[in-house]
Amino acid sequence: MRPTIFDSDDLDALRALARRFAADHLAPGCRSREAAGAFDKDLVRRMGSLGLIAPELPEQFGGLGAGSIYSGAIIEEIARADFNVGYVNVLASLNGQILANFANADIKGHWLPRLIAGEVMIxxxxxxxxxxxxxxxxxxxxxxxxxxxxxxxxxxxxxxxxxxxxxxxxxxxxxxxxxxxxxxxxxxxxxxxxxxxxxxxxxxxxxxxxxxxxxxxxxxxxxxxxxxxGRGFVQVMQGFDFSRSLIGLQCLGTARQSLDETWAYIGERKAFGKPLGAFQGITHQLADFDTRVEAARLLSFNALWLKDNGLPHVAEAAMAKWWPPLIAYETIHACLLIHGHAAYSTELPFEQRLRDVLGLQIGDGTAHVMKNIIARERAGRAAVAA
Structure with a gap:
């Protein structure tokens, strides 16, 4: 990933670790996990042993005590190699935060270390x-x-x-x-x-x-x-602002990988005696999606930055939940079409990526619900009440 205003040396090092792990251990088996319909538990434990699961949780439970931005950076890199494994990180951060804030000491002591280590999923x-x-x-x-x-x-x-x-x-x-x-x-x-x-x-x-x-x-x-x-819904649901931002980055990591592969492809593939990159109808389309992915990425990281700094971020998290999954789907769809019929088959990963990101336009809050939240935050609850 390109550096951003949210980067630091420590964050860059953790991102690089996640990128190497994803490329070496996740990407090769992505299709086999898709076919098996289950996660590889050994791989998830290895990911946990490297500190790549819920790094924002307290050190006393095995976390790194890092900011939420660290989780976002990890999820980006994991999802580049395997979108589905990225959801392990989303669930661990969401549920880990809930247990850390609201569970009793025994539950925290028993479950959080195992969650962070990748031994269990919640x-x-x-x-x-x-x-x-x-x-x-x-x-x-x-x-x-x-x-x-x-x-x-x-x-x-x-x-x-x-x-x-x-x-x-x-x-x-x-x-x-x-x-x-x-x-x-x-x-x-x-x-x-x-x-x-x-x-x-x-x-x-x-x-x-x-x-x-x-x-x-x-x-x-x-x-x-x-x-x-009687107050669990109101209290615990606050954690969804965190997971919504992470979901945006999960989808965008997959979209970024698809873009990178497609930029490389149009320099290699020839049509009518020229590389595909010589046709502005293709390059301008990719440039447009590249711009949108970068903008959506910064939107998602901004929500995490606001969270880490104790600032209101409900609307920003809702933005990160509805727009990035849509941008990711449209980006991957365009990449699939540029690759032609090979990408329509299971020979290439685009069809799976397209199917996978589509689900997060539905799960964890639809675009309609997220836009209602944004409207309520901007105009006030009374202004949008029926």
């Missing part, structure tokens, strides 16, 4: 069949019974549902009319009795996987509650 379960983008309209119930909470219901569209060792679950503890204020968050180990999962057949993101989690009278210790009862 999912986040918010979406429900009837909810979708209306995230606070939850039907999953969580009832207090002595020293436990008992959970019944279904979560759906959950990434790594069948690969996660634990899940941050949002459930209703109050009345339906309480909306978001009746929702609590709890950490659920996935080996508890009464939990089952399914896996969907999706267009892309096969190594990540997406499915439903079913809870049938699942008893979770009450001290696994994250934040306060």
């Amino acid at each position: 999912a986040i379960a918010l979406t429900e069949p009837r909810g979708g983008s209306d995230a606070a309209n939850l039907g999953l119930r969580m009832e207090r019974s002595g020293g436990h909470y008992v959970i019944n219901g279904e979560k759906t569209s959950i990434s790594v549902a069948d690969q996660a060792a634990g899940t941050v679950v949002f459930a209703r503890t109050g009345r339906p009319e309480d909306g978001a204020r009746g929702v609590s968050a709890i950490f659920v180990p996935m080996d508890l009795p009464g939990i089952s999962t399914t896996r969907f057949t999706d267009l892309g993101q096969h190594a990540i996987g997406r499915g439903s989690i079913f809870f049938d009278n699942v008893k979770v210790p009450a001290d696994h509650l994250l934040g306060e009862e």
Whole structure:
């Protein structure tokens, strides 16, 4: 990656480490992980051993105590080689932050070191069949019974549902009319009795996987509650501003790799006796997408910089969630077309990249929802309320 105003010597060194790891260990097996529909656990552990997972988490748990920008730089490089593995980093940073801020000392001490080391993955379960983008309209119930909470219901569209060792679950503890204020968050180990999962057949993101989690009278210790009862949605959802910025960089890392390959290709491929680069219809198109990718990249890093400096960044994070995935999809689509029918087949990686980035125009908040957030932040909640 080219240097930016957000770079430093330490950040550059970590970025270079991530780039070498991605090129040497992730890129060669990207298609095999796609075919297997699962992550290579040994590779994820190796990534953790190098300090490339959730570096922003405290050193006492195995993190680096670094800024959020460090996570963004790593995810860019990982996603250049394998978009799907980049989502391991996104989930670890999102859920690691949630546990670090809201879990009890025992949960932090047991789960965070394993998460940072790449030994476990943690999912986040918010979406429900009837909810979708209306995230606070939850039907999953969580009832207090002595020293436990008992959970019944279904979560759906959950990434790594069948690969996660634990899940941050949002459930209703109050009345339906309480909306978001009746929702609590709890950490659920996935080996508890009464939990089952399914896996969907999706267009892309096969190594990540997406499915439903079913809870049938699942008893979770009450001290696994994250934040306060009835306020979990409001408290824990703040972490999504972080993951939205990371998702933008995950998509852009894949787009940048596609651009770099295509710039090289048009210098080698000839048509009508000339390199493709001699045709402005191609070079201007690539120049346009290169400009947009760089602009979207700086937008995403700006959101992380604001976070690291304790400044408001809700709108900026929403911008980083809706625009970069769209730019990435359009960029990869253009690169695929320039490469012709070879890129339409599985011979080249563009078709997989296109399928993979498309999913993040839907998951973790659609463009419509992100634009609503931006409007609310800019105009004020009262101005945009129905």
